[in-house]
Amino acid sequence: MKYLNQPTEKSDIRTSPWLVVGSALILLVVVLVLAVRNYNREKQYMSQVLQEKGAALIRAVEAGARTGMMRMSWGAAQVQILLEQTAQMPGVMYMAVIDRNGKVIAHSDSDRIDSVNNRRLDSGGTQHENWIIVDVGEDRRAFEVYRQFRPMRGRGFGPPGRNDRMMGRHGMMRGRIHNRPEPDSKFEEDLAILVGLDVEPFEQARNQDIRNTVVISAVLLLLGFGGFVSMFWAQNYRMARRSLRDTSAFADEVVTSLPVGLIATDRDGNITFFNGAAEKITGIAATAARGKEPGQVLPDHWCGLKEHLDAGHTVLEEEMECSFADKMAIPVSVSASRIVNEAGQIVGNILILRDLEEIRRLQEEIRRQEKLAAIGGLAAGVAHEIRNPLSSIKGIASYFKTKLADNRDDSEAAGVMIREVDRLNRAISELLEFARPTELRTQPTDLAELLQHSIRLVQQDAATKNIAVKIELPPDPVVAVIDPDRISQCLLNLYLNAIQAMDSGGRLDIDLITDSKGNARIIVADSGVGIRLEDIKKIFDPYFTSKQSGTGLGLAIVHKIIEAHQGSIKVQSKPGEGTRFTIILPKLK
Numbered sequence: 114m115k116y117l118n119q120p121t122e123k124s125d126i127r128t129s130p131w132l133v134v135g136s137a138l139i140l141l142v143v144v145l146v147l148a149v150r151n152y153n154r155e156k157q158y159m160s161q162v163l164q165e166k167g168a169a170l171i172r173a174v175e176a177g178a179r180t181g182m183m184r185m186s187w188g189a190a191q192v193q194i195l196l197e198q199t200a201q202m203p204g205v206m207y208m209a210v211i212d213r214n215g216k217v218i219a220h221s222d223s224d225r226i227d228s229v230n231n232r233r234l235d236s237g238g239t240q241h242e243n244w245i246i247v248d249v250g251e252d253r254r255a256f257e258v259y260r261q262f263r264p265m266r267g268r269g270f271g272p273p274g275r276n277d278r279m280m281g282r283h284g285m286m287r288g289r290i291h292n293r294p295e296p297d298s299k300f301e302e303d304l305a306i307l308v309g310l311d312v313e314p315f316e317q318a319r320n321q322d323i324r325n326t327v328v329i330s331a332v333l334l335l336l337g338f339g340g341f342v343s344m345f346w347a348q349n350y351r352m353a354r355r356s357l358r359d360t361s362a363f364a365d366e367v368v369t370s371l372p373v374g375l376i377a378t379d380r381d382g383n384i385t386f387f388n389g390a391a392e393k394i395t396g397i398a399a400t401a402a403r404g405k406e407p408g409q410v411l412p413d414h415w416c417g418l419k420e421h422l423d424a425g426h427t428v429l430e431e432e433m434e435c436s437f438a439d440k441m442a443i444p445v446s447v448s449a450s451r452i453v454n455e456a457g458q459i460v461g462n463i464l465i466l467r468d469l470e471e472i473r474r475l476q477e478e479i480r481r482q483e484k485l486a487a488i489g490g491l492a493a494g495v496a497h498e499i500r501n502p503l504s505s506i507k508g509i510a511s512y513f514k515t516k517l518a519d520n521r522d523d524s525e526a527a528g529v530m531i532r533e534v535d536r537l538n539r540a541i542s543e544l545l546e547f548a549r550p551t552e553l554r555t556q557p558t559d560l561a562e563l564l565q566h567s568i569r570l571v572q573q574d575a576a577t578k579n580i581a582v583k584i585e586l587p588p589d590p591v592v593a594v595i596d597p598d599r600i601s602q603c604l605l606n607l608y609l610n611a612i613q614a615m616d617s618g619g620r621l622d623i624d625l626i627t628d629s630k631g632n633a634r635i636i637v638a639d640s641g642v643g644i645r646l647e648d649i650k651k652i653f654d655p656y657f658t659s660k661q662s663g664t665g666l667g668l669a670i671v672h673k674i675i676e677a678h679q680g681s682i683k684v685q686s687k688p689g690e691g692t693r694f695t696i697i698l699p700k701l702k
Contacts, residue, residue, distance in 0.1 A: 136337070144333055148326035155322055159315040160244065160256075166204070167258025167308040168242045174199055174208065174306060178264030192219040192264075193226070206255050206309040210262050213303050230307070246312070254316075255309035262304040374466035377452070380459065382406055394445065394468050395437035407464070412436055418449045422462055425451065432469065444469040481654060496541045503541070507534040553596040553677055560625055560633055560698075561586045563597055567604040568623060571612060579618035586625050593633050593698050595678055603671040607637045607694050610667065613660065614641025614692065631700040638693040644686040652684065 177195050196208040200221030209220040215230040242260045249255045368375050374391030378384055383406060387399040395402075395410070402410045408419070416435045421428050428449040434442040446467040452460050507530075514527035568584055575582050611621050619640040626634050644652060644659075651657045653672040656665035675682045679699045686692040 136340075140333055140337060141330065144326070144330045148323075148330065151322060151326065152319070155319050159312070159319065163256040163310050163312065163315070164242055164244050164258055167244065167256070167310055168260075170199060170202070170205065170208065170308045171242065171258065171260065171262075171306050175262065175264050193223065196221045197223070204311050204314070206249065206311050207307075208309070209307045211305050211307065213305075218304060247309070249309065254312055256312045256315075257307055257309050259305050259307045262306040374464075374468075376402075376407065376411075376464040376466070378407060378462045380461055382462075384410070385461070390468075391466060394443070394466050397437065407462075411464075416445075416447055418447060418464065422449055422451060427451075430467075444473055477650065484654070493545065496545050500538065500541055503534050503538055507531055507538075510534065553599060555594045555596050555678075557592050558595050558597045558600075560591045560593055560595075560635065563600060564604070564623055564625055564635070567601050568608070570605060571608045574609070574612050575621060578612060578615060580612060580615055580621050581619075582621045582623070584623040587627070591625060591627060591633055595698065596674075599674045600678075603674050603696065604635070604637070606667045606671050611637060611639035611641060611692070614639055614643075619691075628697075633698040635696040635698070636693065637696075638691060640691040643688040643690055643692055644684070645688055649684060649686060653682075 174192075174195055177199075178192055181191050181195075192210060196210070196219050199205065200208045205221075207221045209225070209230065210218045211230045212218055217226050217228050217230055220226050220228075242258055244256060244258045247255050247257050368386070369388045371388060372390055374394045375386065375388045376384060376391050377386035383404055384402050387397075387402040389399075391397075391402075392399055397410050412435050416433055418428055428447060430446050430448055432444065432446050435445050435447075436442045446469055448465040448467075449462065451462055454460050510527045510530035514524050514531065517523035517527060564584060564586065568582060572582065608621070615621075621640075622636070622638045624634075624636040624638075626636070628634055648657075648659065652668050654665075655669040658665035672682055675696055675698075681697045683695045683697070684692065685695075
């Protein structure tokens with residue numbers, strides 16, 4: 114079909130709406146995954162920063178305490194002061210030193226000294242910085258960094274410091290080391306130092322990131338939804354457009370390929386559509402008909418339909434004889450109607466033509482078959498009743514011819530009786546042959562050899578009448594499954610009819626061809642007197658003949674034999690120009 118061969122446009126490429134939905138969902142998942150990763154990364158970064166800040170403060174306090182212990186007597190009061198001063202740094206909420214049981218030894222808030230903290234040290238002490246988020250009241254939270262408090266180095270306070278060892282090796286400050294004041298006994302046990310850092314700035318930044326992520330996700334969702342809706346609308350538009358185009362092409366192809374002629378006019382009365390069947394029926398090219406008024410290409414008053422259409426009437430299947438383009442009248446069935454839109458406005462006319470020639474031919478064939486069947490049944494009975502008396506008559510005539518051999522006149526009269534009986538018996542034999550079913554003995558046969566053999570049988574008769582015989586055969590064998598004797602009988606009948614139609618000489622042509630469907634066509638054409646137009650439809654009827662001595666059964670038997678082979682025979686003839694018979698045998702086996 115035509116619309117299947119059209120190039121594919123970009124708009125024809127279908128994008129499934131589910132693909133858009135899937136893309137939006139994948140984009141949302143990606144955004145959420147990135148948001149979660151960003152949240153975790155921010156949380157980890159915040160923890161790392163705060164932990165490092167807490168560790169730095171712890172080391173600073175330890176360094177301050179260690180320096181004080183080396184230079185003066187050092188105790189809880191000095192640690193308390195150091196914690197209070199250090200806790201004044203930005204972002205530090207509190208600092209404290211607790212013992213193993215959680216009792217506060219020193220605190221940046223002096224009111225909390227000697228209170229009990231929930232933090233407990235492990236039996237081995239907390240050697241590395243750890244952290245935990247704790248509530249500090251009033252809906253506030255603190256990032257608490259803690260580990261073992263190690264302010265002292267040297268004898269009695271832990272392993273010797275690097276400086277002590279160096280001074281011991283060089284004999285320096287030996288007296289000062291050994292005479293260093295003893296530290297406060299509170300710092301001899303395992304202690305832990307806590308640093309509470311304010312997490313609110315980090316949480317605000319993190320919350321801002323979360324809000325930004327939510328906003329971005331919402332924007333992406335809106336964009337995805339908008340894209341989905343847009344794609345859905347665009348997809349529906351493309352599908353509707355393509356459906357309309359396909360429907361239009363399909364309708365155009367259907368009406369173009371209809372076996373009936375279709376002619377349509379616009380509101381101005383000009384022909385806008387003229388399909389192939391209309392061209393075949395009218396013999397008028399579509400290009401010559403389009404744009405013209407129907408009266409310019411169709412018979413007068415559109416075969417009498419214009420008056421009906423002008424009156425607003427609809428014509429359905431009206432049979433008539435119409436002449437198109439100087440052709441003889443052909444039988445057609447005509448339907449006509451006006452085209453009215455939803456608003457009730459007339460937008461044109463439509464005319465449908467159906468060729469009835471084939472239907473009429475089939476009807477004639479059915480009537481002929483019915484007539485032949487009736488004649489065959491009658492002939493069988495009549496022939497049976499006549500043959501027996503003919504045999505008796507012929508026997509008596511033969512007796513009298515022998516008995517009256519001396520009387521010439523009587524003997525000749527008896528001979529005439531015998532010949533007439535033979536002629537009558539021959540006619541009855543032909544009648545019986547026509548009446549009984551044709552029995553075929555088919556076999557693969559080379560039609561070229563069959564034609565050459567059959568033409569030899571009439572070669573002498575043709576030469577006697579000065580008739581030139583020409584036979585055209587294809588180079589390759591043409592084999593068909595036929596009854597060669599029956600087909601030879603048909604060919605001889607056609608040859609003899611052709612020779613009899615050319616008393617003063619002429620031309621007899623025999624051609625063998627194969628058509629596009631693989632059927633074999635045998636053409637027998639002569640240049641004789643031809644057949645009158647009114648007699649062409651009757652030549653295959655039994656007992657119809659234009660010859661004085663003919664029985665009228667020859668062509669009827671030929672027609673019957675060809676039909677028995679599932680074939681057909683056609684005739685074309687013009688008086689004074691000759692006759693052309695075409696035998697069509699079914700597809701070659």
